[in-house]
Amino acid sequence: MQNDIRIFFTKTGMAKYISHLDLMRCMSRAFKRAQIPLWFTEGFNPHLFMTFARPLSLGQESLCEVVDVRLVGEMTFKELQTRMNAALPQDITVVSVQKPVHKPSEIAVAEYEIKLFSDSPDALCDCIKSGFAAPQITVLKKAKQGRKKIEKEIDIKPNVLSFKITVQDTYVLLHVSLTAGDQNNINPTLLLSALTNGFPSEIENTEILKTKILLENGEQFC
Amino acid sequence: MLSRAQEKLLAKVQKPARYTGGELNSVVKNKAEVKLRYAFCFPDSYEIGMSHLGMKILYSLVNERADAWCERAFAPWEDMEALLRENRMPLYALESGDALSEFDMIGFTLQYELSYSNVLNMLDLGGVPIRSADRTDLTPIVVGGGPCACNPEPMADFFDIFLPGEGEEVTNELIDLLIAHKEKGSDKLSFLREAAKIEGVYVPAFYDVSYHADGTIEAVTPKETAPATVKKRIISDLDSVYYPEKFVVPFIDIVHDRAVAEVFRGCIRGCRFCQAGFIYRPIREKSSDTVNRQAKCLCDSTGYDEVSLCSLSTSDYTGIESLIPKMFQWALPEKINVALPSLRVDNFSEELMEELKKVRKSGLTFAPEAGTQRLRDAINKNVTEEEVLKTSAQAFRGGWTSVKLYFMMGLPTETLEDIAGIAELAQKVVNEFYKNPDKPKGKGVTVSISVASFVPKPFTPFQWEPQDTMEQLVEKQKHLIENVHTHKIQVSWHQSRTSFLEGVFARGDRKLCNVIESAWRKGCKFDGWDEYFLFDKWMEAFEENGIDPAFYSNRRRDFSEILPWDHLDYGIRKAFLEEENKKAHESVTTPHCRQKCAACGAAKLNGGHCDAK
Numbered sequence: 001m002q003n004d005i006r007i008f009f010t011k012t013g014m015a016k017y018i019s020h021l022d023l024m025r026c027m028s029r030a031f032k033r034a035q036i037p038l039w040f041t042e043g044f045n046p047h048l049f050m051t052f053a054r055p056l057s058l059g060q061e062s063l064c065e066v067v068d069v070r071l072v073g074e075m076t077f078k079e080l081q082t083r084m085n086a087a088l089p090q091d092i093t094v095v096s097v098q099k100p101v102h103k104p105s106e107i108a109v110a111e112y113e114i115k116l117f118s119d120s121p122d123a124l125c126d127c128i129k130s131g132f133a134a135p136q137i138t139v140l141k142k143a144k145q146g147r148k149k150i151e152k153e154i155d156i157k158p159n160v161l162s163f164k165i166t167v168q169d170t171y172v173l174l175h176v177s178l179t180a181g182d183q184n185n186i187n188p189t190l191l192l193s194a195l196t197n198g199f200p201s202e203i204e205n206t207e208i209l210k211t212k213i214l215l216e217n218g219e220q221f222c
Numbered sequence: 223m224l225s226r227a228q229e230k231l232l233a234k235v236q237k238p239a240r241y242t243g244g245e246l247n248s249v250v251k252n253k254a255e256v257k258l259r260y261a262f263c264f265p266d267s268y269e270i271g272m273s274h275l276g277m278k279i280l281y282s283l284v285n286e287r288a289d290a291w292c293e294r295a296f297a298p299w300e301d302m303e304a305l306l307r308e309n310r311m312p313l314y315a316l317e318s319g320d321a322l323s324e325f326d327m328i329g330f331t332l333q334y335e336l337s338y339s340n341v342l343n344m345l346d347l348g349g350v351p352i353r354s355a356d357r358t359d360l361t362p363i364v365v366g367g368g369p370c371a372c373n374p375e376p377m378a379d380f381f382d383i384f385l386p387g388e389g390e391e392v393t394n395e396l397i398d399l400l401i402a403h404k405e406k407g408s409d410k411l412s413f414l415r416e417a418a419k420i421e422g423v424y425v426p427a428f429y430d431v432s433y434h435a436d437g438t439i440e441a442v443t444p445k446e447t448a449p450a451t452v453k454k455r456i457i458s459d460l461d462s463v464y465y466p467e468k469f470v471v472p473f474i475d476i477v478h479d480r481a482v483a484e485v486f487r488g489c490i491r492g493c494r495f496c497q498a499g500f501i502y503r504p505i506r507e508k509s510s511d512t513v514n515r516q517a518k519c520l521c522d523s524t525g526y527d528e529v530s531l532c533s534l535s536t537s538d539y540t541g542i543e544s545l546i547p548k549m550f551q552w553a554l555p556e557k558i559n560v561a562l563p564s565l566r567v568d569n570f571s572e573e574l575m576e577e578l579k580k581v582r583k584s585g586l587t588f589a590p591e592a593g594t595q596r597l598r599d600a601i602n603k604n605v606t607e608e609e610v611l612k613t614s615a616q617a618f619r620g621g622w623t624s625v626k627l628y629f630m631m632g633l634p635t636e637t638l639e640d641i642a643g644i645a646e647l648a649q650k651v652v653n654e655f656y657k658n659p660d661k662p663k664g665k666g667v668t669v670s671i672s673v674a675s676f677v678p679k680p681f682t683p684f685q686w687e688p689q690d691t692m693e694q695l696v697e698k699q700k701h702l703i704e705n706v707h708t709h710k711i712q713v714s715w716h717q718s719r720t721s722f723l724e725g726v727f728a729r730g731d732r733k734l735c736n737v738i739e740s741a742w743r744k745g746c747k748f749d750g751w752d753e754y755f756l757f758d759k760w761m762e763a764f765e766e767n768g769i770d771p772a773f774y775s776n777r778r779r780d781f782s783e784i785l786p787w788d789h790l791d792y793g794i795r796k797a798f799l800e801e802e803n804k805k806a807h808e809s810v811t812t813p814h815c816r817q818k819c820a821a822c823g824a825a826k827l828n829g830g831h832c833d834a835k
């Protein structure tokens with residue numbers, strides 16, 4: 001286990017349009033270009049051993065993405081970071097390399113910074129506030145019942161741990177902290193769809209940035 | 223860089239990474255610091271266009287220049303097109319997000335006839351008038367290249383310039399010229415007059431075409447500074463010609479997502495149906511050291527785990543035996559797969575097979591093209607039944623359990639006997655599998671036969687031949703199915719309707735420009751995609767313009783007829799093609815170029831030199 005390493009990286013700008021599957025391919029090519037000595041699975045069709053914690057949804061940006069790999073040669077973390085950043089596309093950047101401390105399953109909370117652009121940000125802000133104030137925030141969530149795929153109505157109010165909302169000149173700025181465990185991970189898009197449901201005019205653009213992933217006790221995941 | 227308005231569209235489309243740019247190795251320059259902006263357009267989807275080697279070469283070649291910036295644009299998928307039109311936003315190039323109309327030069331590669339409607343659609347979406355005559359400013363200049371530039375007549379009204387032949391040198395010469403004309407504030411006509419003087423530059427507007435009453439061509443008359451015939455350009459020395467050190471690496475999965483090393487241009491085989499086998503002559507090879515170096519360099523710069531060797535017939539490469547061990551030396555330790563496409567049956571040696579087994583097993587494919595020896599002789603496809611069977615048996619011993627065979631239907635001189643021969647050959651391959659004493663237990667064999675409809679093309683010995691009608695093809699397809707007696711043989715074929723249209727444009731003339739415009743206005747686009755192909759709209763467009771498509775596809779031409787592409791010189795002598803045509807009708811073969819030079823004429827383009835002579 002001692003050669004396992006954890007890489008934190010950002011995925012911003014145009015990189016938000018890279019799906020998770022494409023990100024995996026992009027990362028493994030970057031490891032190759034950067035000539036990082038990594039462990040491959042054995043067998044007929046060896047592939048790079050690589051695990052991502054909590055994949056991001058298409059269209060969202062993040063400052064705290066995580067991938068775990070296994071180093072099989074000598075290389076300092078500093079060197080690895082420099083090489084990777086030379087090999088990665090412009091909107092993906094390694095911010096730190098370290099030995100893993102926590103298990104990915106210990107991730108419990110994620111924090112987001114969300115910008116909602118609108119012609120009438122004040123009205124939008126009020127709409128969202130009243131959504132938060134309601135006794136329940138119900139959403140339709142895809143779930144499985146035995147083998148069948150069903151849509152289930154659930155209340156995600158308990159999954160919203162805290163929020164802060166302000167109006168900027170052209171947008172509403174929302175900071176929200178949501179449960180992000182294996183069982184109770186909430187996609188902020190789902191929350192937003194519930195909160196802005198009754199809003200009459202169009203929301204021009206929504207920017208979602210994941211800023212932090214935390215443990216149950218509020219400590220940083222590392 | 224995309225604007226917020228452009229980004230907003232991306233949130234609503236499938237596969238947004240098709241439209242973002244920002245891929246590894248894509249080139250972003252400061253537009254204020256370059257003198258010329260070039261938009262390289264591929265008239266098909268991102269996934270297909272990004273797989274194309276020619277585009278990668280020209281993209282890097284132009285971007286090597288400090289004074290020019292080359293960007294990419296592809297045909298947007300229908301969801302994106304709808305959003306662009308709905309929001310009145312232009313089609314943009316991926317690197318800058320700027321509309322095509324802002325570019326100085328817009329280059330299209332014409333890889334297949336069924337992408338013509340997409341060219342019009344992209345120009346229109348990009349805010350550029352589709353007709354050359356309606357673009358009166360100096361820029362943008364719309365340029366077309368690629369294999370279809372050998373008969374670009376159906377697209378003549380839409381392009382300012384065509385570049386028959388290889389683009390590496392002439393593109394730079396044209397860019398130099400356009401920069402000079404921009405700087406002196408010149409106009410389009412003056413620019414085109416100078417451009418027409420460059421060897422390998424075809425300005426269609428500088429030729430008047432007149433027709434006989436029966437619709438055939440009476441004369442093609444050059445005017446202004448245009449030469450009587452435009453000679454295609456070739457690169458003389460492939461070891462020194464520019465080759466990219468980097469490829470743009472897409473985020474999404476594309477058709478050919480790997481590094482590509484080019485090994486040679488041209489082909490020694492002289493298969494009479496194959497346009498590529500003639501229009502890329504004379505044969506010129508790269509040394510195995512060059513290929514090896516370029517392959518390694520690309521793998522390093524892209525991180526690809528697969529590299530393929532590219533040419534029309536890679537196993538004819540004289541350096542193959544020395545190249546493969548060189549490549550394996552670095553590729554195997556780095557777990558890079560070396561893919562060798564288009565291997566030929568006749569020199570697929572045991573040793574090569576052993577080497578290939580070291581890497582991942584891909585499907586085994588052969589292209590006998592015709593079902594009987596007589597017809598294979600007529601088309602000069604030098605593959606015998608014995609070779610196919612021997613190699614299949616060898617492959618089965620090597621552990622393969624599926625073989626794919628490629629055939630054509632509708633070949634000149636073909637009879638129903640030849641069609642039945644396709645099924646018989648496939649059956650014999652199946653039998654070979656069961657003859658193998660140590661065939662894998664519990665595993666069956668699959669022989670897939672894929673049948674394409676033959677389309678006669680310019681600059682081939684069959685350029686005078688009638689194409690089979692759709693009815694004839696359907697009858698032959700039925701006959702083939704009736705002759706297949708086992709589920710171990712799977713048959714698939716191309717739609718005969720698309721082949722029909724392809725045939726019309728391949729040998730079409732300028733009267734078709736109006737048809738293409740009408741069809742595009744009716745909504746035709748992505749004609750190469752079954753789900754978008756609107757055959758009835760195309761037929762309406764022919765009808766409205768008073769054109770009978772059968773005149774182009776199903777008519778036998780006289781050897782004396784002036785063909786729409788006769789004023790383009792691809793080096794190949796017309797008399798040579800005529801001789802080859804006559805030999806085809808007598809089922810007489812022509813030896814390949816290393817056995818005996820057939821004096822096709824192409825060597826004159828290279829100072830009399832041909833690597834196969």
Ligand code: SF4
Pocket residue numbers: 489490503504505815816818819820821822823824825832833834835
């Ligand atoms: S010049 Fe001779 S050897 Fe070269 S391509 Fe033509 S026929 Fe073949």
